[in-house]
Amino acid sequence: MLIGEVARRSGVSTRMLRHYDSLGLVRPTGRTVGGYREYSEADIRRIFHVEGLRSLGLSLRQIGTALADADFPPSALVGDLIRRTEDRLRREQELLERLRAIDASAPDGWPDVLRVVELLHGLDSPHPAHRQQAVLAPAEDGPVPADVLAKALLAEADPNVAGALRWALARAGGDGVASLAAGLRSPDAGVRLRAVLALIELPGDEAASALEGALGDPDPSVRRRAALATGSRGGSAAVPILAGMVVEGTNDVEAAEVLSSLATEHGCADQVMTALAGELAGTGDSAARIRLTQALAELPPSLAHDVLRELAHDDDPAVARVAAALVALR
Template identity: 75%
Template sequence: MLIGEVAERSGVSTRMLRHYDSLGLVRPTGRTVGGYREYAAEDIRRIFHVECLRSLGLSLRQIGQALADPAFTPSALVGDLIRRTEDRLRRERELLERLRTVDASAPAGWEGVLRIVELLHGLHSPSAARRQQTVLAPGEDLPVPAGLLAEAVLAESDPNVAGALRWALARAGGDGVAGVAAGVRSDDVDVRRRAVAAIAGLPGDEATAALLDALGDPDPTVRGRAALALGARGRSAAVATLVAMVVEGTNDVEAAEVLGALSADPGRAERIMTALLAEFAGPAPVRIRLTQALAEIPTAAARDVLRRLADDGDRTVALLASALLDGSDRP
């Protein structure tokens, strides 16, 4: 079979077939009287073998080695190809995200595109100092896009850079809420913690909704941060978690302060009082924290409870309640 017919049937161009011949990869068995390449059935089978291996990403040199060695085992080479392909896909995904970021920023010209790329390089720098500088000094002509900030804050582990990112995200208003809120549903607990910490500083109903979702998180840190932020927004849904924080001793001082602020509403104050008093059957450390929390409730009912606790059988609780009461309120 002549080269033209082989090319037509195999889909491999005559130019590539000649290249295979020059490399010694697929050499035609014979030649015609006129000197044209003539391929036998075995040659054509080898062409298909070469094409199959090329489809897996092997180089022509690797294909030649594989076909030349009858004892060749593909496992190591295939494993290497998998790693290289995964690395290429990772780079391609990074490029895709970079292009999407540029597109989302809607730059007016190439100067804007270059500025976005510069910001991307800065935010992905291995130097924490440079990442922080990129956030704090983005340039007056083009602030860091909220979507880019949201992505960065979910990935940032350095506390100083994370603080700068949250500050910049808060300045961006509600534009970055959607990007950060996606982190609340992450399988990575660190990402969820970063997401809630960032959302806590963002205004609007969308941020509040994300915090409400976080109240059901299995991680106590995520739940606690969400509850503190929701309590500061006057949301009663945070009460149960805040009371649990007092009982467990997790940021109990902050939780008690927020419960006190929520108690400015009389109906809510009664509910909070009931929840706190229901936990007094616990051990001494819990009762001490609950007594301190009661002192934050600005109601006469709370002070009445403190007066009764001043005569409590647990001396530590009694002394604490006495100290928390004003002298004029003592019987």
């Protein structure tokens, strides 16, 4: 079969077939009387072998080595190709994210594009001070894309840079909630905590809904922060967690203050009383019962007075003394 017919059937150009011949990769078995290349069936099969290996990313030199030695082990070469391909995909994914960030900023001109590129370059710095400077630099030509800030925040372990990113996000006026909410689904508790801390500083129902969704987080730190923020916004779903925080002694004073606010300002009095009374009945730990007694004292007298009077006669002398003193003060 002549070279033109081989090119038509194989899809490999005549120029490439001549290149294969010059490299000794696929040499036609014969020649016509006129000196034209003539390919046998075995030659054509070899062409398809070469093209198949090229599709895996092998260089022509590597293909020649592989085809020349039937015992050549493919595992090391394939492993190297996998690593190179993964690295290329990572770089291309980073490029795609940069392009999407630029597109999301709705640039009016190339100065806007260059501003976003400069921000992205600064956020990629290995030095925390440089990343912080990139975030805090005055945006004279327009606002900073919130999604860029949110994604950078979720990946930022340095507390100072993370604080700067939260500040910049808060200035963006509530944008970036979707990206932060996606961070709440991360398997990394640190990422989820950073998302919650940023959502706390953002206004609006969307941020409040995302925070309420974090109340079921498996990590106590994430769950407690979300509860304090949700309760401060009037979310009654936080009440059980806040009552548990009083028992545990973790941010118990702050939790008690939020419970008081929920009871007096957000119509959750019955729910708060039920939660605190339930915790009192469920624990025998003296320190925990004292904290619960003090939390009850934060509530209006009309709600907690009877319970406090009962606690003034508690079997635990320490609890009884605290409750009696609080009743006397009230």
